[in-house]
Amino acid sequence: xxxxxxxxxHIPEPPARPGDRPDFRHLDLRPAGETRRPEPETPAxxxxxxxxxxxxxxxxxxxxxGPWARGLPPETLRKGLEAMLLTRAFDDRIFRIHRQGKTSxxxxxxxxxxxxxxxxxxxxxxxxxxxxxxxxxxxxxRDYPLLDLVNQIFSNARDPLKGRQMPVxxxxxxxxxxxxxxxxxSRVGHAVGWAMASAWSGDDRIALAYIGEGTTAEGAVHExxxxxxxxxxxxxxxxxxxxxxxxxxxxxxxxxxxxxxxRALAYGLPGLRVDGNDFLAVxxxxxxxxxxxxxxxxxxxxxxxxxxxxxxxTSDDPTxxxxxxxARAFPLGDPxxxxxxxxxxxxxxxxxxxxxxxxxxxxRIRAAVKQGESIGTLGVTKPxxxxxxEDVFKTPDWRQIRQRREVEG
Amino acid sequence: MATMNMIQAINSALDxxxxxxxxxxxxxxxxxxxxxVFRATDGLAAKYGAKRCFDAPISEGGIIATAIGMGAYGLxxxxxxxxxxxxxxxxxxxxxxxxxxxxxxxxxxxxPITVRTPYGGGIFGGQTHSSSPEAIFxxxxxxxxxxxxxxxxxKGLLIAAIEEDDPVIFLEPxxxxxxxxxxxxxxxxxxxxxxxxxxxxxxxxxxxxxTANVVRAGRAVTVLAYGTMVHVALAAAAETGIDxxxxxxxxxxxxxxxxxxxxxxxxxxxVIVHEASRFGGYGAExxxxxxxxxxxxxxxxxxxxxGWDTPYPHAFEWDYFPGPARVGKALKRCVEAET
Numbered sequence: 001x002x003x004x005x006x007x008x009x010h011i012p013e014p015p016a017r018p019g020d021r022p023d024f025r026h027l028d029l030r031p032a033g034e035t036r037r038p039e040p041e042t043p044a045x046x047x048x049x050x051x052x053x054x055x056x057x058x059x060x061x062x063x064x065x066g067p068w069a070r071g072l073p074p075e076t077l078r079k080g081l082e083a084m085l086l087t088r089a090f091d092d093r094i095f096r097i098h099r100q101g102k103t104s105x106x107x108x109x110x111x112x113x114x115x116x117x118x119x120x121x122x123x124x125x126x127x128x129x130x131x132x133x134x135x136x137x138x139x140x141x142r143d144y145p146l147l148d149l150v151n152q153i154f155s156n157a158r159d160p161l162k163g164r165q166m167p168v169x170x171x172x173x174x175x176x177x178x179x180x181x182x183x184x185x186s187r188v189g190h191a192v193g194w195a196m197a198s199a200w201s202g203d204d205r206i207a208l209a210y211i212g213e214g215t216t217a218e219g220a221v222h223e224x225x226x227x228x229x230x231x232x233x234x235x236x237x238x239x240x241x242x243x244x245x246x247x248x249x250x251x252x253x254x255x256x257x258x259x260x261x262x263r264a265l266a267y268g269l270p271g272l273r274v275d276g277n278d279f280l281a282v283x284x285x286x287x288x289x290x291x292x293x294x295x296x297x298x299x300x301x302x303x304x305x306x307x308x309x310x311x312x313x314t315s316d317d318p319t320x321x322x323x324x325x326x327a328r329a330f331p332l333g334d335p336x337x338x339x340x341x342x343x344x345x346x347x348x349x350x351x352x353x354x355x356x357x358x359x360x361x362x363x364r365i366r367a368a369v370k371q372g373e374s375i376g377t378l379g380v381t382k383p384x385x386x387x388x389x390e391d392v393f394k395t396p397d398w399r400q401i402r403q404r405r406e407v408e409g
Numbered sequence: 410m411a412t413m414n415m416i417q418a419i420n421s422a423l424d425x426x427x428x429x430x431x432x433x434x435x436x437x438x439x440x441x442x443x444x445x446v447f448r449a450t451d452g453l454a455a456k457y458g459a460k461r462c463f464d465a466p467i468s469e470g471g472i473i474a475t476a477i478g479m480g481a482y483g484l485x486x487x488x489x490x491x492x493x494x495x496x497x498x499x500x501x502x503x504x505x506x507x508x509x510x511x512x513x514x515x516x517x518x519x520x521p522i523t524v525r526t527p528y529g530g531g532i533f534g535g536q537t538h539s540s541s542p543e544a545i546f547x548x549x550x551x552x553x554x555x556x557x558x559x560x561x562x563x564k565g566l567l568i569a570a571i572e573e574d575d576p577v578i579f580l581e582p583x584x585x586x587x588x589x590x591x592x593x594x595x596x597x598x599x600x601x602x603x604x605x606x607x608x609x610x611x612x613x614x615x616x617x618x619x620t621a622n623v624v625r626a627g628r629a630v631t632v633l634a635y636g637t638m639v640h641v642a643l644a645a646a647a648e649t650g651i652d653x654x655x656x657x658x659x660x661x662x663x664x665x666x667x668x669x670x671x672x673x674x675x676x677x678x679x680v681i682v683h684e685a686s687r688f689g690g691y692g693a694e695x696x697x698x699x700x701x702x703x704x705x706x707x708x709x710x711x712x713x714x715x716g717w718d719t720p721y722p723h724a725f726e727w728d729y730f731p732g733p734a735r736v737g738k739a740l741k742r743c744v745e746a747e748t
Contacts, residue, residue, distance in 0.1 A: 161515045171514035178481070179514035183505045189474020190506070196475060197482035200434070200460065207478075220501070223471030230466055391512045392551055394519070394574045397619065397663035 012256055014249035018319060022329035027305065028259075029331055032056040032278075033066025040291040044270045051261035051271035054305065057280035062341035068284040074348045076121060077339065080279050081349075082357060083120070083141035084113035084336050089361040090136065090146070091310070093369055094153055094167075098314050102377035103153050105167050109134040111277070111309035111327065114335035115240055117141045118282040119208055122290055123176060130178045130191035130209040133168045134240065134308075142175045146364060150372030157381035164388070185211055185218030188237060192228045192299070195235035199296070206293040207235040208286070213260050213303070214245025214253045225301070229267040232298035236289045239263075239301070240276065242308035247321040261303035269301050276304030277335040280342070305332060413609040414601040415586045418560035419449045419525070422567035423487065425613050427457050430485055433571060435462040437472060437489030437525075446491055447527055447586060473499035473524065477507050477576075480520040487571055493528035493580060494540050507576040508551030521574045525567070528556075529637055529684055530716075530730055531584035531594070535723035541636075541685035541716070546578045547661045547694065553577045553618055554661040558585070558639040559606030562659060565616030572615060582636035590637055591644035592732035619663035623672070627654035629744050630678040633669060633695050635659065638682045638731070645736035651744055653680075661691055669695070670702045677708040678743045682736055687715040709746035712739040 015023035035053040038046065057069045064071075091108035098106045109116065116137030123129065129138050136149070148160050152170055155163040161171060171179035178187065178194075191209035198205040215221060216239060228235055239260045243250050253260075264271025270292070274285045282304065289300035307330045311318045318324075327334070343349030375381060389396060389404040396404070413421060426433045435450055441464040444451030454462040465472050469490055476486040490496045496503075503524070511519040530539035546554045555570055555577055557563035563581070570577040584590050588600040601607035625643055629652040634642045639657045646653040654672050658664065673679045679699050681692040692713045699711055714731045721729055 161513070164515065165513055169513070171517045173514070173517040179510060179518050181505065181509075181513065183501065186474070186501055186506050189471055189502070190478035190481060193475030193478020193480075193486075194482045195478070197479040197484045200479070200484065201482075219498070220470055220474060223466075223468045224474060226466050226468055227471050227475050391516050393553075394511070398666055 012249070012251035014251065014322070016323045018321065018323060020323055022323045022326045024329065024331050027331065028052070028054070030054050030056070032059040033069070035066070035068070037067035037288070040288050041295065041297060044268050047270050048265060051259050051264055051273055051303070054273050054275060055281050055285050056275040056278055057284060058278045058338050058342050062338070062345035064280055064342065068281060070284050070287070072280065072283060074346070077343050077348070079141065080117050080121060081336070081339050081343065082361065083117040083137055084339065085358055085361040086140045086364065087113045087117065087137040088336065089358070089365045090140070090149070093365045095314065097369060102373070103167050104378055105314055106153065107133050107168050107313045108310035109136060111307050111334065112240055112242055113137045114279040114282050114339070115238070115276040115304040115306060118279050119238070119286040122283060122286045123206070123208060125176065126205040128176050128178055128191070128194055128205070128207050130187045130194070130207060131180055132210045132212060132240070133180055133182070135210050136168065136170070139170065139172060139175055139177055144172055144175050146368035147371050150368050151375060154372055154375070154377045155382065156372065156376035156378070157383055158375050159383060162383045162387050184215040185220040188221050188224035189227065191235050191237070192224045192233045195233040195293070195299070196227070196231050199232070199234055204294055206290060208238060209235065210238045210240060212245060213239055213241035213250050213255060214248060216260055216263060217253050225263070225267045225269070228299035229269055232296065234293035234296070235299045236286060236293060237299060237301045239303045240306060241303050242306045244308045244312070244318070244322065246312045246316060259303060261301060264301035269299050271301045271303070273303045273305065275332055276306030277332040277338060279335060279339040307332070410608050411611050412602050412607050413560045414588065414607065415557070415560045415563050415581070416448055418564040418609050419567055419581065420451060420453070421609065421611065422564040422571070423450060423453055424456070426487070426568060426571045427453060427461050429613060432483060433485045433487060434460070435487045435489070436465045438465055438467055438491045440464065440489050445489060447583065449489065449525070469495055469499040470502055473502040473507065473522070476522045477502060477510065477520045480522045481510070481518045485521055485571060487523045487525065490524060490526040492538050493526040493542050494537050496524070496526055496542065500545070503546070503552060503576070503578070504549050508549050511575070512551060519574055520576045523567070523570045523573070523577045523579055525579045525581060527583035528580045529582045529584055530721050530726055531590060531637065533723065533726060534721070536720035539721035539726070541683065543580055543661055544685060544689060544691045547691050551575070553663065554580065555618060555659065556580045556582065556636045556661065557659065558582065558636055558657050559589070559604070560601055560609050561606040562616060562622070564609055565614050566618065566659060568613065569615040569618050573618065577618070580636070584637045585640065589640045592641035592730065593644070594727055616659070618660040619665050620659065621665035621668040622657045622659055623654060623668065624657045625653065625655040627652040628676060629653060630680055630740060631656060631672040631676045632680045632682060632740070633658060634682040635661065636684070638684055641731070641733055642682050642736055645733040645740055648733055649737045649740050651740045653740060666698065666702070669699065673699050673703040674706040677706050679707070680712040680714065680736070680739050680743050682714045682731060684716050684731060686718045687713060688718050690715055709743050712743045714739045
């Protein structure tokens with residue numbers, strides 16, 4: 001007798017609120033090395049267990065375990081660690097700069113550095129990343145000029161985006177980094193179309209798109225997944241499940257009933273659930289998906305399980321809706337500390353090396369910010385006002401020409 | 410030169426561009442093997458292969474999103490949205506993405522896409538197959554919006570649209586696919602073959618966007634129209650005997666403001682005609698522009714003749730449609746008004 005006398009509406013609630021002990025028991029975790037690694041050419045229907053597993057390489061002692069451990073060269077590990085530290089130093093510095101009123105807005109990616117940095121080192125120069133606003137690590141790993149980031153944050157006279165975008169909504173075509181926007185999910189379809197174009201052209205370039213777990217609820221994401229499936233687009237669709245979409249926990253996006261990686265199943269795509277704070281696991285999973293894509297086997301959906309340590313943005317106060325010590329309690333730890341521990345365990349890194357690198361990254365950021373400040377913080381300098389009428393169209397029509405004349409006087 | 414109806418002219422433009430530009434491709438619902446529900450892509454998949462003209466899922470948002478990605482890659486996608494009424498799931502892609510990509514990336518990326526879509530009433534399509542949504546595109550900075558009124562213009566404008574490096578909404582007045590329509594549904598339909606604009610060059614030609622066409626010269630009043638309503642306006646002028654100058658705008662964005670203002674300054678009177686509903690329609694912008702640019706030349710209030718501010722009702726289609734009688738009345742009011 002299943003039938004109840006009355007219906008009741010289920011409204012998801014997170015396991016912990018401010019004042020509660022953080023609770024991550026809902027995360028279905030498993031030890032490093034346990035999850036199998038199918039060969040990349042395996043048909044998707046033979047991998048339907050993968051979205052419910054968890055790809056992990058680094059164990060608690062910093063050792064690489066299991067079939068996903070691919071033995072990355074030490075220089076890749078060093079490069080990855082440096083890019084993560086640079087990202088963290090940048091985030092910390094600009095966050096303070098914002099507090100000083102030198103820019104309007106900022107978003108940190110603290111805790112999510114590995115899932116942006118490692119894929120950047122996997123992708124090749126001709127590939128394209130379709131990022132979110134929390135993926136600056138991708139640029140850090142590619143030595144994007146720090147000063148250009150700072151100038152964009154300040155919307156100053158040397159802003160590469162000419163003062164048109166809020167801070168962190170970068171665009172860097174030459175670095176394989178597509179234009180970021182504040183709209184959510186609306187560029188996953190571009191990534192799929194871009195990847196389809198590569199296949200259509202007989203090229204070997206692939207696309208990587210990021211979204212957050214909250215954005216998986218957008219219709220545009222499902223449209224994009226349909227196209228990725230239908231046309232076997234050589235694309236990697238990455239979901240950063242950082243547990244929070246502003247104040248809404250992942251259950252509000254549908255994470256209570258299944259995993260976000262399992263969204264792949266309905267589209268017949270492979271889905272991987274990956275420890276997003278494990279640099280080696282992220283690198284291995286994206287390499288696997290990239291190999292599939294380049295072998296004309298189509299798209300892969302990857303969920304990176306991680307934690308948004310910082311607030312959503314400088315306009316957000318997470319103490320209002322979640323316990324304030326989630327970062328310490330998060331069972332997947334900190335991506336920087338875990339890679340550092342691994343490198344020390346390998347004997348290629350020391351705590352002294354680490355301290356020196358942290359200091360060097362902070363100094364590089366400090367120097368870039370100082371240089372950016374000398375060019376101008378928000379509102380102090382700007383590109384010439386007339387340039388706001390450029391790039392509306394390839395060639396302005398009479399409206400932009402007339403209005404520009406009016407503004408320029 | 411060949412005799413073509415508007416569908417054949419559109420098909421010919423697509424054929425020419427697939428042949429000329431190896432990066433051009435077509436996709437959309439039912440456009441591949443079958444050739445589209447209005448037959449606009451008939452034969453193209455057979456001629457150029459499925460790679461150049463293929464079917465898409467029923468996903469207007471997905472169609473436009475993937476087209477933008479392909480455009481950013483360097484291809485030149487031409488997509489069909491089966492009815493303009495169904496373009497709304499793609500509206501976010503057009504407004505937030507296609508229209509702003511070049512601007513927000515400071516020229517890093519752009520979306521050279523053409524979105525073809527049949528629009529307008531007069532086919533008993535009710536409120537789901539009749540609407541005229543041009544104003545929701547013309548209001549979006551970064552989109553171009555084009556509407557042909559003849560086979561000759563349809564081909565030349567579509568070729569120009571495909572060659573554009575900016576996103577173009579190409580609205581096709583489906584009531585005049587087969588023949589010009591003067592707004593008298595009770596009369597037998599005339600085919601395009603009896604109209605001089607059905608003479609269409611078989612090869613390549615482009616009509617630059619932003620050039621209006623004075624289809625009837627006159628001195629008494631300027632009529633601004635586009636799409637099906639060009640033919641209705643001509644019928645109204647003929648039936649009233651008013652010496653109207655009828656301007657077919659052809660491209661709403663960019664607008665040929667010089668041709669509009671030159672005519673209104675000459676006639677001193679202006680009637681604006683469109684099938685879309687009135688409030689906040691493209692006619693409101695035209696009216697404001699004419700007032701701003703030509704106020705001291707105006708001898709009468711500007712008139713608008715439009716669809717009513719209701720959805721397009723199935724049984725009352727001809728009550729909704731701004732036919733020659735309503736246009737004629739407005740012409741009379743306008744020429745008889747005294748300042």
